[in-house]
Amino acid sequence: MNPARAGVVAIMVVLVLAWGVWRAGPSREAPIPTQPARNLAPAIAHPPNRIVAAPNSEFIVEPGRDPLTDLVGEGLNAIGGTVQRDLSIVSDLLDAWQTNFPGQGNPVGLNTEITAALTGRNALRLELVPADHPAINATGELCDRWGSPLVFHQISGTHMEIRSAGPDRRPYTDDDVIWVPGSP
Amino acid sequence: MNFKNHLPDLGRRQFIRSCCAAVGSTGLLSAMAQLRLMGAVAGDSAGNDYKALVCLFLQGGNDANNLIIPYDTAGYANYAAARTTLALPRDQLLPINPLTTDGRSYGIHGALGPLQELFGSGQLALLANVGTLVVPTTRAQYEARSVPLPPQLFSHNDQQVQWQSSVPDQPFSTGWGGRLADLTNAFNENPSLSMSISLDGQNSFQVGSSVSQFAVNRTGVVNLTGINGDAGQVRLETLKSVLGQENENLFQTAFGGLTDSAIDTSALLGEALENGPEIATVFPEGRLGQQLGMIARLISIAPQFGLKRQVFFARLGGWDLHDTQIDAHASLLAEIAAGMKSFYGATVELGCEHSVTTFSASDFGRTFNTNGDGSDHGWGSHHMVMGGAVRGGDIYGTMPVLEINGPDDTGRGRWIPTTSVDEYAATLARWFGVGEADLPLVLPNLGRFAQPDLGFML
Numbered sequence: 118m119n120p121a122r123a124g125v126v127a128i129m130v131v132l133v134l135a136w137g138v139w140r141a142g143p144s145r146e147a148p149i150p151t152q153p154a155r156n157l158a159p160a161i162a163h164p165p166n167r168i169v170a171a172p173n174s175e176f177i178v179e180p181g182r183d184p185l186t187d188l189v190g191e192g193l194n195a196i197g198g199t200v201q202r203d204l205s206i207v208s209d210l211l212d213a214w215q216t217n218f219p220g221q222g223n224p225v226g227l228n229t230e231i232t233a234a235l236t237g238r239n240a241l242r243l244e245l246v247p248a249d250h251p252a253i254n255a256t257g258e259l260c261d262r263w264g265s266p267l268v269f270h271q272i273s274g275t276h277m278e279i280r281s282a283g284p285d286r287r288p289y290t291d292d293d294v295i296w297v298p299g300s301p
Numbered sequence: 302m303n304f305k306n307h308l309p310d311l312g313r314r315q316f317i318r319s320c321c322a323a324v325g326s327t328g329l330l331s332a333m334a335q336l337r338l339m340g341a342v343a344g345d346s347a348g349n350d351y352k353a354l355v356c357l358f359l360q361g362g363n364d365a366n367n368l369i370i371p372y373d374t375a376g377y378a379n380y381a382a383a384r385t386t387l388a389l390p391r392d393q394l395l396p397i398n399p400l401t402t403d404g405r406s407y408g409i410h411g412a413l414g415p416l417q418e419l420f421g422s423g424q425l426a427l428l429a430n431v432g433t434l435v436v437p438t439t440r441a442q443y444e445a446r447s448v449p450l451p452p453q454l455f456s457h458n459d460q461q462v463q464w465q466s467s468v469p470d471q472p473f474s475t476g477w478g479g480r481l482a483d484l485t486n487a488f489n490e491n492p493s494l495s496m497s498i499s500l501d502g503q504n505s506f507q508v509g510s511s512v513s514q515f516a517v518n519r520t521g522v523v524n525l526t527g528i529n530g531d532a533g534q535v536r537l538e539t540l541k542s543v544l545g546q547e548n549e550n551l552f553q554t555a556f557g558g559l560t561d562s563a564i565d566t567s568a569l570l571g572e573a574l575e576n577g578p579e580i581a582t583v584f585p586e587g588r589l590g591q592q593l594g595m596i597a598r599l600i601s602i603a604p605q606f607g608l609k610r611q612v613f614f615a616r617l618g619g620w621d622l623h624d625t626q627i628d629a630h631a632s633l634l635a636e637i638a639a640g641m642k643s644f645y646g647a648t649v650e651l652g653c654e655h656s657v658t659t660f661s662a663s664d665f666g667r668t669f670n671t672n673g674d675g676s677d678h679g680w681g682s683h684h685m686v687m688g689g690a691v692r693g694g695d696i697y698g699t700m701p702v703l704e705i706n707g708p709d710d711t712g713r714g715r716w717i718p719t720t721s722v723d724e725y726a727a728t729l730a731r732w733f734g735v736g737e738a739d740l741p742l743v744l745p746n747l748g749r750f751a752q753p754d755l756g757f758m759l
Contacts, residue, residue, distance in 0.1 A: 225455045227677075227712050270623070271678060273458035288673060289624035 194252045194262040200281050203262060204296035207279050210235055210245050215275060217243055222274025228258040228266045235259070272298070351656045352733055353600055353611040355644075356478060356506055357589075359637070359663035360461065361621030364630055364676050365683035366669050366714070369427060369696070371703065372396055372408040383705055383714065387626060387671045397421070400695040407696070412635040415642035416685065420694055424645060424654075425687045426757045429698040430709075431725050432665065432681035432718030433463040435470045436749050443711050455678040455715075457621070460664040465506035467722045467744055477726050478612045479509025480743045485610045485734055486512050494566055494606040498599060500592040501616035506662075513559070514614070515566065517599070519591035521574055522567040537564075570606075577602040582647040589617045589640040597647035600657060610733065620663065626675040637661075641687055654689035658758070660729060661685045662722075669714020670705055680711065681718035684725070690732060690759045697757045723747045724755055732758035 192198065193206045211223050214235065224234035232253060237244040246252075252259055258266035261281035268288050270278035276298040283292035367389055371380045381388040394408030395417040409417060409427075419425035433451040442448045451469035453459035463469040467477040475483075482497045489496055495515040497507040507514035517523060528537040541564065544557040578601050584594035592615040603611060617637065622629050641659060648654040666682030681701060687693075701709035701716040709716045723744045730743045731754055740747055747753055 222453050222456070222459070225453055227715075229712070268623075268672070268677075271453070271456035274453040274456050276458075289675065 193246075193250070194260075198262070200262055200283070200294045204267075204279050204281060204294060207259065207267065208277070208296050208298065211277055213245055217241060223271070223277050225271050225274075228269060229256065231269055232257055232259045351603060351609050351611075351653060353596075353603075353613060353653075353657045354478070354481070354729060354733055355593075355596060355613045355615065355657065355659040357637070357641070357659055357661045358461075358465075358501075358504070358506070358614065358616040359620050359633075359661060360616055360618040361457070362460075362664040362667055362678055363620045363633075363661075363682060364622065364626065364667040365663075366667065366676075366703075367410055367630060368413075368634070368685075369429070369683045369700070370394055370408050370410070372406040376405050376703075380703060383669055383703070385671055386674060387676060389627075397427075398694075399427075403696075403700060405700070407700075410631070410634050412631045413638045415638040416687075419642065419645060419687060423693040424689060424691060425641075425685060425693045426691050427696045428684040428686065428720065428725060428755070428757065429696055429700045430666075430681040430716050430719045431684050431698065431722060432716075432720075433460060433467075433469045434718055434721040434723075434750070435746070437721075437751070438717055440708055440711065440717060443717060454680060455665065457664050457678075462505045464662050464664065464722055465504065467726050468746060470746070473505060474508075475510060476504070476506040476508045477730075477743055478506040478614065479512065479514070481730055481733060481735065482507065482512040482610075482612050483509040484739060484742055488610040488734060490607040490609070492607045494570060494608065496608055496610055497612045497614075498596075499614040500595055501614065504614050504616070507612060507614055515563070517570070517595065519588070519595055521595065522571040524567060524571065525564065540564075573602045573605050574598055578651075580647050580650060582643055582650050584643045584647070585636065585639040587636050587640070589615065589636050590643060592616075593640045593644040594647070597644060597651065600648070600653060601651055622667075623672060623675040623677060626671075641685075645687055648689070656690070658686065658688035658690055658729065658732065660687075660725075666716060669703060669710075669716075677713070679713075679715040681709075681716035681720075686729075686757055692757050692759055695757070697755050720752070720755065721746075721750045724750050724752045727753045728755045728758055 193203055214224060215222065218239070218241075224231045224239070232246070235245045236248040236250075236253070246259070252261075254260050254264070254266065260266050261283075263282065263284055263286050265282035265286045265288070268280035268282070270280065272278055278298060279296040280288060281294045282288040283290065283294055285292050364387070366380075366384065367387065370389060371377050372391070372394060377391050381391075389410065391408075393411040395411055395413060396406070396408045397417060397420050399407070409420070416425055420427070433454075435449040435451055438448055438450065443450065449470060451460070451463055462473050465476045465478070466473050468474075479497065486492070486496055495513055497509065497512050497514040499507055499514050499516045500519060502516055504514070525537070525540075527533055541561055544561040544564075546557065548554045548557065577598055580594070580597055580601065582597070584590040584597075596613045596615065599613070600611065603609075617633065619629070619633055644659060645654065648657045661684045663682055663684075664678075666679035667676035668679050670676075698720040701707075701719060703714070704710065705714050706712075709719070711717060723746050727740050727744050727747050730740060731737070735743055737753070740753060
């Protein structure tokens with residue numbers, strides 16, 4: 118066997134071994150760990166005279182019952198958490214999606230379509246978010262801690278800007294909090 | 302089993318030869334088509350006519366639901382009820398009378414007065430509900446995901462590229478304007494300037510295999526600085542000497558050659574523009590008016606460069622109006638209308654209005670309902686085609702049923718396109734001189750759609 122052919126055989130052996138290790142590993146149903154949270158665009162301070170609404174308890178996760186805890190670190194909309202952390206978690210979910218569906222980019226469309234994809238309507242039936250998670254409203258939209266549907270702005274297949282309407286529950290106002298992908 | 306019997310043992314050189322043969326066969330098809338075109342030019346005096354295609358890209362996604370608006374009482378009432386804060390007052394719409402009717406009446410946005418005139422006089426056509434498609438798609442198919450959909454629908458970058466390539470189901474390699482230029486460059490006689498000129502930097506539309514896009518800016522050619530005077534000339538000669546050197550690295554050599562050529566072309570073009578004919582038509586100030594004004598000047602000097610076919614790219618951003626849409630959209634449409642009207646006037650002044658066709662394109666349409674004060678990313682969208690060779694005064698294609706959760710809706714009034722970008726582009730390519738047999742070279746997916754000629758060009 119000439120050296121070039123021996124090299125090819127060696128690479129094949131390594132690939133077969135790697136495949137075997139992968140097959141023996143955790144089920145494909147388990148999401149791949151996500152990347153560390155990235156930075157948020159600075160949240161805009163609330164105007165002092167604005168009445169800041171209290172978080173909507175319907176969309177708040179009580180301690181100990183957040184199914185996302187094991188998946189992405191902290192719980193989405195968890196009591197004691199912050200909206201910045203919530204958006205970071207959603208971004209991590211999208212990263213996990215991209216890891217599980219390489220080359221396909223983020224799920225796209227309306228909030229309902231993106232949420233449906235994240236809750237299992239996908240080729241792998243992968244549930245990155247349980248369909249009964251408290252952050253999902255009755256119409257199937259992923260909501261912020263005030264109960265407003267998150268706004269997904271699809272800049273490219275892999276860059277998604279995520280917006281919380283903030284305490285006033287109206288998107289595109291001064292108290293919105295925005296996750297900007299790839300910000301340093 | 303002896304794999305050698307099934308897998309030929311390709312040596313490196315043999316592999317490269319095989320790849321070259323595969324690539325070469327694609328090039329061969331294009332070359333044969335070019336030869337056919339050259340034959341057509343020689344045998345048909347019409348082939349010697351000058352033609353220019355101008356792509357006007359509305360970057361960010363134009364809300365065409367406020368471009369063409371139902372004007373009859375019932376249609377307007379439905380529109381107003383669905384659009385709420387985005388609905389334009391009926392008395393501010395400009396009514397239009399299309400040559401053919403689908404039984405409904407329509408108006409256009411009040412800021413489009415100059416285009417209403419062109420529509421009325423037959424130099425402007427409207428295209429209804431055009432968008433990216435892999436195959437014709439129904440709502441049921443969309444919901445069941447039973448047909449392939451354009452990847453990353455509703456994403457800006459992806460949809461911009463797919464509109465400009467018209468091959469949504471393949472990774473980007475060339476734009477349809479670039480492929481059109483590759484094919485029709487045969488019409489040009491030893492051109493000393495690329496037939497593909499961008500007025501707004503790099504774009505996917507004009508990326509071709511053999512014809513490179515040449516970028517100018519709104520005020521003219523992009524010149525090097527620091528090359529004036531004796532010292533500057535020394536700098537320039539030194540730079541050109543460095544660029545002209547042979548490199549072991551092929552990319553470096555190609556970069557040097559391309560840059561050197563761009564410097565020479567810029568100098569040549571700058572001089573031609575300076576000595577070109579004065580155009581009396583006044584263009585509006587602003588990004589688009591200046592781009593279109595420069596295109597008119599470039600068209601006026603095309604004969605000096607042996608150009609009988611040109612493809613231009615102009616772009617206006619700011620259409621991604623998720624918020625405070627009403628005023629900003631009106632302002633953008635007014636800019637478009639004024640710029641297009643002036644541009645048409647300039648082509649009349651130059652005597653080439655029948656040879657220049659301007660068409661609009663955009664990432665996508667926008668949602669029919671509002672998010673509060675704006676609209677979000679949609680899919681199918683209405684478009685405009687302008688020129689003396691346009692069968693204007695009519696709406697081509699099929700208007701969607703403007704009904705949330707209706708048969709054309711994928712949610713919130715994101716219309717499934719009823720006309721594909723392929724059909725839109727093919728109609729323009731055919732006018733540009735591409736024969737029916739060669740259309741698939743420009744639009745490889747065209748065969749999947751019903752209408753390779755939408756009929757809006759004479």
